[in-house]
Amino acid sequence: MGTLLHLLAVFSQLSVLGFGGGKGIIPQMHTDAVTTYRWVSSEQFTQFYTIGKLVPGPTTIFAALIGYAAVPQHPLLGAAVATAAMFVPSSLIMIAFDSFEARFSASPWRAIISRGLAPAIVGLVWSSVWTIARGAPSSVVAYLTSAAVIVLVLRTKINAPMLIVLSGVVGVAALR
Amino acid sequence: MPAEARPSLGSIALTFATIASTSFGGGQKASIRQQVLARGWINSDDFLAGLEIAQVLPGPNLLNLAIYCGQKARGVPGAVAALAGVSIPPFAIVLVAGALYFKFASNPFVHGALRGCAAGALGLTLGNALELTWDERKSWLSVALVAATAVAVSLLHMPLLPVLAVFGGGGILGEWLRTHKRSEA
Numbered sequence: 001m002g003t004l005l006h007l008l009a010v011f012s013q014l015s016v017l018g019f020g021g022g023k024g025i026i027p028q029m030h031t032d033a034v035t036t037y038r039w040v041s042s043e044q045f046t047q048f049y050t051i052g053k054l055v056p057g058p059t060t061i062f063a064a065l066i067g068y069a070a071v072p073q074h075p076l077l078g079a080a081v082a083t084a085a086m087f088v089p090s091s092l093i094m095i096a097f098d099s100f101e102a103r104f105s106a107s108p109w110r111a112i113i114s115r116g117l118a119p120a121i122v123g124l125v126w127s128s129v130w131t132i133a134r135g136a137p138s139s140v141v142a143y144l145t146s147a148a149v150i151v152l153v154l155r156t157k158i159n160a161p162m163l164i165v166l167s168g169v170v171g172v173a174a175l176r
Numbered sequence: 177m178p179a180e181a182r183p184s185l186g187s188i189a190l191t192f193a194t195i196a197s198t199s200f201g202g203g204q205k206a207s208i209r210q211q212v213l214a215r216g217w218i219n220s221d222d223f224l225a226g227l228e229i230a231q232v233l234p235g236p237n238l239l240n241l242a243i244y245c246g247q248k249a250r251g252v253p254g255a256v257a258a259l260a261g262v263s264i265p266p267f268a269i270v271l272v273a274g275a276l277y278f279k280f281a282s283n284p285f286v287h288g289a290l291r292g293c294a295a296g297a298l299g300l301t302l303g304n305a306l307e308l309t310w311d312e313r314k315s316w317l318s319v320a321l322v323a324a325t326a327v328a329v330s331l332l333h334m335p336l337l338p339v340l341a342v343f344g345g346g347g348i349l350g351e352w353l354r355t356h357k358r359s360e361a
Binding site: 013014015016017018019020021022024025027028031043046047049050051052053054055056057058059060061062064065068069075076079080083087090091093094095097098101104105108110111112113114115116117118119120121122123124125126127128129130131132133135136137141142143145146147148149150152153154159160163164165166167168169170171172173174175176 | 196197198203225228229230231232233234235236237238239240243244247252255256259262263265266267269270271273274277278281284285287288289290291292293294295296297298299300301302303304305306307308309311312317318319321322323324325326328329330333335336337339340343344346347348349350351352355
């Protein structure tokens, strides 16, 4: 019961702070799930994030996996609570905004807020790189795999799940 | 042509469930746009406004956009149907992935694959960070804010709420001043 309440508190806070599509919440999620509550290890966190990038839908769906691991007696319940906490609060804000929409439709504030928040979100993405790196394998092959993916992200249109699958193939061959 | 001006809640949920479970790695916005416009649930001006709002407010863009379209079609029940439709299939898929993970993660081949995938996801995130930073290159204030935020979070372990208040708030203030100056000039 205590763990479920903690899942609810952690993920609903991340939900309402999930600006920029949720790109910026990864470092705080790691602090909560790995350092504070020890629901998962750094390596698991990185692997769950990876699964979130691999499956269809929003990346932050990997909250479900943290909930799954956090409540070993009732993994499905843990997953459901974490996912609901991750998605419902931000959704309620979106639904409630409908009543204010008319007031904001012609206002310059939308552009000011989204452009103004962008640098902080980008900084948080850099911190996410650091967070994810803590649980990623450290070997020459792993570094070369990451480097190759960076080049492919910047130079080609290959989509994210495909890049991850290709990296997985390298892993089966060389990172066992 | 409003072919289906008042859709059933089931058809809203099903439409977004199909989009959410079939579109890998982006492309969802285009398929949502195509589906909701073709069905006459929303007009294209509203859709563009919705896309912008979905990106400004917290939450995954895909979920927010689905909620917006569902709400335009059928009010709050439509929004709830869209949310259920867009989030339940990914939840089910990730649960299957999770069950397999906990069953097979210690198998050496699966372990190797996961490590490879993790290296790939790291490269992907770093690539995204580079692209996003490149988008901010025109303003020194923005680049400084990017760097200051990353240092505050990763080195000084500043929590997310004060980070958004200080660096997000600072960015919004800077943007507001810039817009203000431009409109006065």
